[in-house]
Amino acid sequence: MTADNSAGAPAPQSGLRDNRFAVRLESVLVLVVLIVALSILSPYFLSVSNFLNILLATSTIGVLGFGATFVIAAAGIDLSLGSVLALSGVVGALSVNALNLPWPVAIVACLAVGAFCGLINGVLNAKAGIPAFIVTLGMLGVARGLGLVFTNGQPVYGMPDPIVFLGQGRPFGVPMPVFIFLAVAIIAHFVLAFTRFGKYAQVIGDNEGAARAMGIQVDRHRIALYVVSGLLAGLAGLLFLARVNSGDPTAGLNYELTAITAAILGGTNLFGGRASVLGTLIGALVMGVLQNGLNLLAVSSFYQQMAIGAVLVLAVWLDQVNRARGQR
Amino acid sequence: MRIKTITIGLSAALLAAALAGPTSAQDKPVYGVLLKTLSNPFWGAMEQGIQDGTKEAGVEYFLQAVESDQAAEPQLNTCNTMLQRKPAVMITAAINSTILLPCLKQANEMGIPVVDLDANLDHEIAEKAGVKIAFTIGSDNTAAGGQGADFMAEKLKGKKGSILVIEGLAGNITGQKRAKGFADQLAKVAPDLKVVASLPGDWDRQKAANITNDTMTANPDLVGIFCANDTMALGAVESVYAAGKGGEIVVIGVDGNSDAVKSIKAGRLTASVAQLPYLVGKQAVEKAKEVLAGKTVDKFTYVQTLVLTKELMDAGNDPALQYVK
Numbered sequence: 001m002t003a004d005n006s007a008g009a010p011a012p013q014s015g016l017r018d019n020r021f022a023v024r025l026e027s028v029l030v031l032v033v034l035i036v037a038l039s040i041l042s043p044y045f046l047s048v049s050n051f052l053n054i055l056l057a058t059s060t061i062g063v064l065g066f067g068a069t070f071v072i073a074a075a076g077i078d079l080s081l082g083s084v085l086a087l088s089g090v091v092g093a094l095s096v097n098a099l100n101l102p103w104p105v106a107i108v109a110c111l112a113v114g115a116f117c118g119l120i121n122g123v124l125n126a127k128a129g130i131p132a133f134i135v136t137l138g139m140l141g142v143a144r145g146l147g148l149v150f151t152n153g154q155p156v157y158g159m160p161d162p163i164v165f166l167g168q169g170r171p172f173g174v175p176m177p178v179f180i181f182l183a184v185a186i187i188a189h190f191v192l193a194f195t196r197f198g199k200y201a202q203v204i205g206d207n208e209g210a211a212r213a214m215g216i217q218v219d220r221h222r223i224a225l226y227v228v229s230g231l232l233a234g235l236a237g238l239l240f241l242a243r244v245n246s247g248d249p250t251a252g253l254n255y256e257l258t259a260i261t262a263a264i265l266g267g268t269n270l271f272g273g274r275a276s277v278l279g280t281l282i283g284a285l286v287m288g289v290l291q292n293g294l295n296l297l298a299v300s301s302f303y304q305q306m307a308i309g310a311v312l313v314l315a316v317w318l319d320q321v322n323r324a325r326g327q328r
Numbered sequence: 329m330r331i332k333t334i335t336i337g338l339s340a341a342l343l344a345a346a347l348a349g350p351t352s353a354q355d356k357p358v359y360g361v362l363l364k365t366l367s368n369p370f371w372g373a374m375e376q377g378i379q380d381g382t383k384e385a386g387v388e389y390f391l392q393a394v395e396s397d398q399a400a401e402p403q404l405n406t407c408n409t410m411l412q413r414k415p416a417v418m419i420t421a422a423i424n425s426t427i428l429l430p431c432l433k434q435a436n437e438m439g440i441p442v443v444d445l446d447a448n449l450d451h452e453i454a455e456k457a458g459v460k461i462a463f464t465i466g467s468d469n470t471a472a473g474g475q476g477a478d479f480m481a482e483k484l485k486g487k488k489g490s491i492l493v494i495e496g497l498a499g500n501i502t503g504q505k506r507a508k509g510f511a512d513q514l515a516k517v518a519p520d521l522k523v524v525a526s527l528p529g530d531w532d533r534q535k536a537a538n539i540t541n542d543t544m545t546a547n548p549d550l551v552g553i554f555c556a557n558d559t560m561a562l563g564a565v566e567s568v569y570a571a572g573k574g575g576e577i578v579v580i581g582v583d584g585n586s587d588a589v590k591s592i593k594a595g596r597l598t599a600s601v602a603q604l605p606y607l608v609g610k611q612a613v614e615k616a617k618e619v620l621a622g623k624t625v626d627k628f629t630y631v632q633t634l635v636l637t638k639e640l641m642d643a644g645n646d647p648a649l650q651y652v653k
Binding site for chain 1: 365366367391392393394395398399400401402405406408409410412413424425426427429430453456457498500
């Protein structure tokens with residue numbers, strides 16, 4: 001994992017910066033400390049199979065987190081991620097299960113439903129001028145409800161083998177979702193950090209007026225960002241569907257908050273401008289490792305939520321302390 | 329350096345958490361227990377039964393649960409993590425009928441028998457997914473609904489009127505079985521009592537209270553309410569009292585949780601069809617031990633349910649009452 005110490009250096013605060021691989025040092029530090037501490041504390045923690053377990057457990061949230069990172073980069077927010085995940089998975093499951101379509105349709109359906117929900121979010125936000133918080137909160141309800149309606153509230157069980165392979169297959173002993181998760185991380189990082197699309201997103205988040213003055217088509221760009229986040233939610237829905245071999249309308253409840261937490265933990269600024277997919281990957285892993293470790297230590301789920309909340313605040317605070325020192 | 333201090337602090341906190349956690353002796357077999365959540369008296373009583381059961385059986389156990397009974401994928405992740413500890417048996421209360429199947433399949437492959445606690449799995453689907461369930465133990469939810477209907481019919485003997493059924497979370501199998509068991513039995517034993525509405529209350533107290541209000545408005549002749557769990561029954565009964573119909577409308581819940589017991593003793597809630605999660609947990613451990621000893625056990629075990637009323641508790645002589653926690 002590349003991590004230069006840019007958080008401590010006086011970094012320029014504009015969206016167009018050159019620290020393309022920069023991730024918040026503090027979150028890497030927290031991750032390392034967690035891994036070391038848990039290795040000492042639990043005899044079951046430090047093993048290849050357990051690390052694959054952590055990556056598998058983090059894959060859905062991670063992919064959602066990448067989606068969150070894109071919209072937050074442009075000072076937006078997507079609260080519909082968890083619901084869109086569920087709706088996508090449900091539609092994907094029904095396409096082969098109820099409509100008897102061939103299995104590739106399920107993949108396309110998941111992604112298309114996600115992207116479509118994102119499109120609606122984007123258009124309502126950018127063109128109709130409804131605040132992102134409201135639009136996506138509305139979508140949270142609509143998508144969740146639609147999924148329940150389509151399935152009558154019941155999980156739709158049983159997918160064709162190729163789909164199940166996407167979720168449960170283990171080429172070279174590594175779960176398929178982990179491959180997909182990491183591949184998406186690389187692509188998403190490239191798009192956000194190296195392409196004009198990604199850089200403009202951060203410029204918009206940093207200063208929308210300036211972005212407009214630069215000639216960036218802010219509205220269109222914003223819609224595209226919501227489509228990306230919806231698409232990733234659809235992909236997460238596909239992963240979920242494949243992993244549990246059923247389209248579950250109650251899947252992904254409150255995942256949007258966890259996904260946003262991963263992004264923030266990774267150094268993305270909740271108010272836009274500064275965003276890193278690599279950081280979100282680290283942020284998601286911090287939560288995954290923490291949860292896994294506390295499970296292995298048989299710590300009650302009550303304390304687990306406290307721990308994750310505390311780590312979030314701690315990481316952001318460390319970041320601010322360092323940033324302030326850097327600017328002095 | 330500041331970060332160093334915090335790093336050390338974090339490690340210390342983790343160490344403290346680890347020391348505070350249960351330590352397991354490696355010489356005894358360790359049973360893995362995965363529940364839905366602990367923020368509910370039902371599961372608390374279940375855990376108590378498991379604890380007492382393991383103590384008597386002379387085995388260790390480690391117990392995990394997730395933050396809510398809706399957190400399906402987190403439960404799957406937790407299940408996978410538990411397998412890292414290679415428990416002798418996995419006793420699981422799955423959040424829905426399919427979510428844990430990949431993990432349980434892996435457990436089977438590791439030679440770990442799987443117990444379906446509280447009857448959340450579908451044996452047919454599980455078999456298709458390659459999961460062999462050692463046995464299912466829980467309460468018969470259909471029968472519990474039926475018991476509620478029998479009680480309602482007796483309580484309202486000779487009366488005519490409307491009945492409201494408040495179901496659980498849409499699509500939840502437990503709630504469906506209870507509601508259906510109630511409606512089917514009521515149609516048999518009390519043809520004069522008509523179910524005018526059967527609505528999902530999503531296990532939520534507030535929602536059940538609102539449904540009750542609306543239904544009382546639409547049906548002034550409402551004489552009875554059956555709720556698929558106690559939480560909703562407690563909401564419904566508050567609406568009944570607020571409307572000045574306290575004591576006139578019979579309100580029945582299911583579970584027999586401690587809040588419901590209090591309300592019944594206070595003369596507000598009419599009755600609750602009590603499950604005995606303590607017994608379910610205890611017997612699950614006992615049977616799991618038999619499975620591990622190579623004995624064959626019944627595929628399904630249904631633990632009795634009990635209609636809790638003020639009279640029954642005041643009399644206090646039913647032997648099953650000792651398991652009501």
